[in-house]
Amino acid sequence: MPNSQPILEVHDLHVHFKMLAGIVRAVDGVDFTVERGRCLGIVGESGCGKSVTARSILRLLPSSDTSGQILYHPDGDGQPIDLVGLDAKGDAIRAIRGKDIAMIFQEPMTSLTPVYTIGEQIMESIRQHQNLSEEESQELAISMLNKVGIPDAERRFADYPHQMSGGMRQRVMIAIALCCEPRILIADEPTTALDVTIQAQILRLIRSLQQDLDMSVIMITHDLAVIAQLADFVVVMYLGQMAEKAPVVELFQDPKHPYTQALLRSIVRPDTPPREQLHSISGSVPDPRNAPSGCRFRNRCPSVHDRCVEDPPVVEFGPQHSATCWLYVDD
Amino acid sequence: MSDTPILQVENLSKFFPVQRGLLRRTVGHVKAVNDVSFAVNKGECLGLVGESGCGKTTVARCLLRLVEPDQGRILLHGEQQTFDIASASRKEMLDVRRQMQIIFQDPFSSLDPRWRVTDVIAEPLMAQKVGRGEAGRRVLEILPTVGLGPHFADRFPHELSGGERQRVSIARALIVSPPLVVADEPVSALDVSVRSQIINLLLDLQSQMNLTYVFIAHDLSIVKHISHRIAVMYLGRLVELGTTQQVFEDCKHPYTKALLASVLIPDPTHREQSYVLEGEVPSPLNPPSGCHFSTRCPFAQEQCSAEEPELRDMGGGHWVRCHFAEELDLSEEIFAPQFDTPTASN
Ligand SMILES: Nc1ncnc2c1ncn2[C@@H]1O[C@H](COP(=O)(O)OP(=O)(O)OP(=O)(O)O)[C@@H](O)[C@H]1O
Ligand SMILES: Nc1ncnc2c1ncn2[C@@H]1O[C@H](COP(=O)(O)OP(=O)(O)OP(=O)(O)O)[C@@H](O)[C@H]1O
Ligand code: SF4
Ligand code: SF4
Ligand SMILES: [Mg+2]
Ligand SMILES: [Mg+2]
Numbered sequence: 001m002p003n004s005q006p007i008l009e010v011h012d013l014h015v016h017f018k019m020l021a022g023i024v025r026a027v028d029g030v031d032f033t034v035e036r037g038r039c040l041g042i043v044g045e046s047g048c049g050k051s052v053t054a055r056s057i058l059r060l061l062p063s064s065d066t067s068g069q070i071l072y073h074p075d076g077d078g079q080p081i082d083l084v085g086l087d088a089k090g091d092a093i094r095a096i097r098g099k100d101i102a103m104i105f106q107e108p109m110t111s112l113t114p115v116y117t118i119g120e121q122i123m124e125s126i127r128q129h130q131n132l133s134e135e136e137s138q139e140l141a142i143s144m145l146n147k148v149g150i151p152d153a154e155r156r157f158a159d160y161p162h163q164m165s166g167g168m169r170q171r172v173m174i175a176i177a178l179c180c181e182p183r184i185l186i187a188d189e190p191t192t193a194l195d196v197t198i199q200a201q202i203l204r205l206i207r208s209l210q211q212d213l214d215m216s217v218i219m220i221t222h223d224l225a226v227i228a229q230l231a232d233f234v235v236v237m238y239l240g241q242m243a244e245k246a247p248v249v250e251l252f253q254d255p256k257h258p259y260t261q262a263l264l265r266s267i268v269r270p271d272t273p274p275r276e277q278l279h280s281i282s283g284s285v286p287d288p289r290n291a292p293s294g295c296r297f298r299n300r301c302p303s304v305h306d307r308c309v310e311d312p313p314v315v316e317f318g319p320q321h322s323a324t325c326w327l328y329v330d331d
Numbered sequence: 332m333s334d335t336p337i338l339q340v341e342n343l344s345k346f347f348p349v350q351r352g353l354l355r356r357t358v359g360h361v362k363a364v365n366d367v368s369f370a371v372n373k374g375e376c377l378g379l380v381g382e383s384g385c386g387k388t389t390v391a392r393c394l395l396r397l398v399e400p401d402q403g404r405i406l407l408h409g410e411q412q413t414f415d416i417a418s419a420s421r422k423e424m425l426d427v428r429r430q431m432q433i434i435f436q437d438p439f440s441s442l443d444p445r446w447r448v449t450d451v452i453a454e455p456l457m458a459q460k461v462g463r464g465e466a467g468r469r470v471l472e473i474l475p476t477v478g479l480g481p482h483f484a485d486r487f488p489h490e491l492s493g494g495e496r497q498r499v500s501i502a503r504a505l506i507v508s509p510p511l512v513v514a515d516e517p518v519s520a521l522d523v524s525v526r527s528q529i530i531n532l533l534l535d536l537q538s539q540m541n542l543t544y545v546f547i548a549h550d551l552s553i554v555k556h557i558s559h560r561i562a563v564m565y566l567g568r569l570v571e572l573g574t575t576q577q578v579f580e581d582c583k584h585p586y587t588k589a590l591l592a593s594v595l596i597p598d599p600t601h602r603e604q605s606y607v608l609e610g611e612v613p614s615p616l617n618p619p620s621g622c623h624f625s626t627r628c629p630f631a632q633e634q635c636s637a638e639e640p641e642l643r644d645m646g647g648g649h650w651v652r653c654h655f656a657e658e659l660d661l662s663e664e665i666f667a668p669q670f671d672t673p674t675a676s677n
Contacts, residue, residue: 165612167611168611196590197607199593200592201607201609222522229599252600262524267523267597268556275557278527280527281527281528284492284495285492285522
């Protein structure tokens with residue numbers, strides 16, 4: 001990729017939660033780089049640690065035990081900032097949150113406040129980060145609503161969230177996230193709760209805004225089709241660990257990790273012969289508190305062997321392609 | 332699969348009153364299901380698709396009389412006798428439930444947390460007044476059919492994964508050996524790696540037991556995979572009905588075309604998404620006049636908002652509700668992207 005510049009580098013991220021029942025290793029050793037103007041996809045099944053990874057970037061998990069590095073490269077020649085080192089309630093992260101890095105959450109209804117109009121909520125976000133007059137803020141808010149495709153934005157400005165459909169609320173969330181022109185947008189399953197036709201609209205919107213604003217996107221999803229359509233680069237997670245990472249075409253055409261391979265085989269494609277048995281992965285994702293030692297996929301892996309009880313190594317297949325698996329190491 | 336219908340739904344309607352204010356005055360009706368007709372043949376899988384709120388679950392609930400239909404007949408051709416479910420007596424409904432069972436979408440909320448797996452699965456048998464001992468024996472018989480070991484019998488739902496819970500729901504539906512099973516989004520809540528297991532199980536059971544399915548889902552790729560025929564709904568109306576091939580390769584309703592075009596293809600080398608449908612599903616309380624799709628249809632003409640189209644037979648069992656079904660050219664080019672890069676200026 002020509003002149004790729006990192007904007008966010010995550011190194012050896014671990015996020016653990018101490019619970020009565022034991023430690024939940026929600027994220028255990030994740031590494032990736034987000035490039036300027038590009039889309040990184042994080043894909044994996046329920047509970048694999050996608051949302052925890054996303055939230056830890058913005059330091060939204062104060063009660064967790066977080067280690068590793070999350071290096072944010074601001075514009076210009078400034079030194080990278082290690083977000084993990086910042087006080088989760090301090091001014092430094094607050095200045096970045098919403099301004100440089102913005103997030104759209106999985107469930108738009110819980111992240112919009114029911115008692116304020118959507119106009120007030122966008123204005124509030126503008127006020128936090130920009131020094132604009134009341135009229136200027138309002139103008140900007142309305143133009144953002146227009147930009148995300150809310151028809152009749154001037155009138156909808158005074159609506160409350162419950163007066164809008166799920167798709168419209170998700171657009172409002174995107175408008176709030178984008179009103180300060182963030183450099184990175186983190187989208188956590190932005191379309192999971194939406195219908196297919198609305199999903200297509202929202203994804204197209206994110207893609208075009210990404211190009212217009214030269215923004216980087218971290219797209220989190222369990223849907224490989226969303227990844228195929230949007231991501232430039234992909235991280236596949238399984239039970240808190242990184243199974244594989246690769247440029248999107250390489251991942252789909254030449255997956256290396258048995259989990260990625262099985263996932264890709266199990267999805268229904270336009271040319272899958274009708275009513276024939278689909279490929280499937282035996283068993284189901286275990287409770288993270290009872291995750292197997294060594295390779296966490298080993299109780300479901302068709303290629304499992306003796307060595308897999310030990311932590312598998314990261315094997316490189318190219319400058320940007322690696323898988324965490326014993327399969328490619330000679331003994 | 333045969334050509335003999337096991338289920339015939341004729342002009343089924345269900346309108347929910349919408350009440351407002353302190354006095355709960357009825358201010359209107361949601362036409363959740365509006366004059367819907369279709370038949371399902373023995374051994375067939377009929378897929379039912381459409382966007383959220385179009386009435387799929389209400390159709391399913393009417394079929395089992397979990398809600399009372401307002402109009403129409405639901406004929407179930409049983410082994411000995413034909414029932415009209417819409418007007419069946421309590422006693423007849425007991426017989427109906429022996430012939431037709433439902434699997435619900437959410438494997439988490441549809442199982443009573445205080446019941447053990449064995450009691451959950453045995454429940455339809457108890458309703459049929461089968462003795463406890465016999466019921467327990469039949470539960471142990473059915474567990475391996477759905478891929479669960481006997482040790483699952485004594486577990487509670489919270490001790491099961493989502494896929495295991497859905498297997499339990501399937502076992503419960505199948506325990507009375509009903510020839511007909513209505514499955515309302517049976518895999519939507521499941522992880523990708525488990526989804527294909529359950530689809531395989533449903534396919535297996537269908538061929539082993541010659542089951543008939545009404546399969547509801549919003550994931551079109553899965554519906555395409557499992558269904559012989561597909562019915563498409565929009566705002567309470569059936570808008571297209573045909574074989575899977577007719578619907579996927581030669582659809583004649585602009586809404587069906589739009590749905591198919593919004594399916595994301597899991598291939599990064601095919602990114603030219605052909606068409607994005609504009610707008611949203613209008614309020615079901617106040618659907619657009621004439622053709623309900625006219626507010627979003629790129630082909631809409633004057634006639635469309637003035638007159639509601641009938642569901643018409645295009646031949647070969649292909650039914651379409653559009654004034655211009657014969658003339659429209661639903662090729663990709665016409666569905667040019669309309670919602671493209673929003674302009675930054677206004
Ligand atoms: N605040 C918390 N305290 C304790 N455990 C947590 C907390 N947040 C998340 N977890 C656990 O961490 C693991 C990863 O959760 P996470 O929400 O990141 O999953 P996910 O990949 O986003 O899943 P989904 O696809 O269901 O959204 C899960 O086992 C979850 O139960
Ligand atoms: N008990 C009820 N009382 C009032 N309105 C109802 C009731 N049940 C359903 N509706 C309304 O009827 C319409 C059809 O709902 P239904 O649940 O059948 O849709 P669906 O196609 O199953 O949607 P989804 O894909 O979201 O499950 C919706 O507008 C819904 O709000
Ligand atoms: S390390 Fe072993 S168990 Fe894990 S994915 Fe590789 S082969 Fe399978
Ligand atoms: S009747 Fe008119 S509005 Fe309705 S689908 Fe056909 S062309 Fe479109
Ligand atoms: Mg999540
Ligand atoms: Mg439903």
